[in-house]
Amino acid sequence: MPEAELAKSEAMVRVRFAPSPTGYPHLGNIRTALFNWLFARHNGGSFILRIEDTDVARQVEGAIDTILDSLRWLGLDWDEGPYFQSQRSEIYREVADQLVKEGLAYLCYCSPQRLESMRREQIERKQPPGYDRHCRYLAREKRTELEASGITPVVRFKSPLEGQTSFYDLLRGDIVFENSTLDDFVLLKSDGYPTYHLANIVDDHLMVISHVLRADEWLSSTPRHILLYQALGWQPPQFAHLPMILGSDRAKLSKRHGATAINEYRNQGYLPEAMVNFLALLGWSLDDVTELLSRQEIIKHFSLERISKTAAVFNRDKLEWMNGVYLRCLSLEEFTRQAIPFLERGLPLEIERPLETHYTRQIMPLIQERAKTLAEVPQLSEFFFVDELEYDVSLLLGKIEDTQAVKALQASIAKLEALENWDMASLEAVLRPMADELNLKTGVFFGLLRVAITGRTASPPLFQTMEVLGGERCLKRLRVALNKLSVSEFG
């Protein structure tokens, strides 16, 4: 980065996140928000939230709330706003009027139908599609006639016909566009709302935005914005176009890519801290080895210089792994607190609510080590809560013959009925020697008990599980297992 640019970027930092409520924010949107927030926090600047709701037709119900919720969930607090562009129409209109008055923009009366057929013809003739500037050169009489006709015009910017427009991108360096490739884009729509191009630069100027950090998809529009700044005699902010986040098919993230809305990740049991850590590493890195960073560490080290230039494919496996790491870092109290809503929601309906707190608290340490997301907690712990286990007898006989299984279960029941202290150590002290007595490998014997106790072949450690379940439940389950075996013998 040249020194002059560096110096500018060190001045008072004011950045904004400017989502459009035409959909729910996905990973890509939120990553942009995160980078802006990190940049502001690192530099002691301001993070401003602005809702770009100028497309009334495509507005999605509830999108604004979801945007605010998502930012709050991730702890991306804003210092100003939310500002709503829909409430600032007067401002944009005045700027558009001024540009028309100065001859830098003009009224266009072309119908959508005409524009559409024009575009179709251009594509057919393999010409670059773009407005043909029909209304830019309207004769005076014709214009007066159209004004009288009652058609509501749009306002278009008079793009220069030749020359170049260039700017310095903080990430990518000098970028140059031929003005001849730019058409006369719309500033003010016929419904009175501004387009992105107009609203964006007016607000960035009025809100004294110092740096525009936005997704790469905006790079191509930037020359228009530069031209507008020039037309208005305003100093443009610094630009940095961030690499996009792609779906596994390497295409721009969209609804097709599964749970793209960020609040879906919350529902699926991801922790905001894990999400922040993961997202920060999607396009930024500290060094060659660090993967786990706290929010404070990210803020401390965040810099534009270390943002990568290449689009990144979202790797869900890695997010899961990281979330598991964060889950295991939680205190038991915190993990339990967070897991309970997922249990209440995800456990079978017949289990009584609210869940018994003391019992649940005993279960959670066994689950915490094994869950990658909170949404997995009900599935992992279901057998602790249900009265009747549902499993196939064949599971009991996985590695053992039925006569031996029956014998082993009978012996276990007899020994356990006499057990005085139902705790992990006592259980192990009784059961481990039994494997020898029964002439079974511990793996086989404990495996049998595991299925009888949990209904599964994989579970938390047997003795811990039995201690938490308690003697009454365990003995009942052992008898049920024995019964299953005898029934199957006759069936």
Place this chain on the structure above:
RNA sequence: GGCGCAUUCGUCUAGGGGUUUAGGACACCUCCCUCUCAAGGAGGAGAUCACCGGUUCGAAUCCGGUAUGCGCUACCA
């Protein structure tokens, strides 16, 4: 079609002329631990640094071209 940006293991990335037989992470495989699972530990496999030229004593690193990918090309943002 035009314009723009990008191109290092499957994925996220480090590396920015000699330190590189290209480092780390996820996923995968093997082994250890072990009552199963998970976690953890130790290993392994996986990248002719897109390709072709050039600059240089020397290039993943600099330059040019090509290819490929992505983005933009709306009275969407």
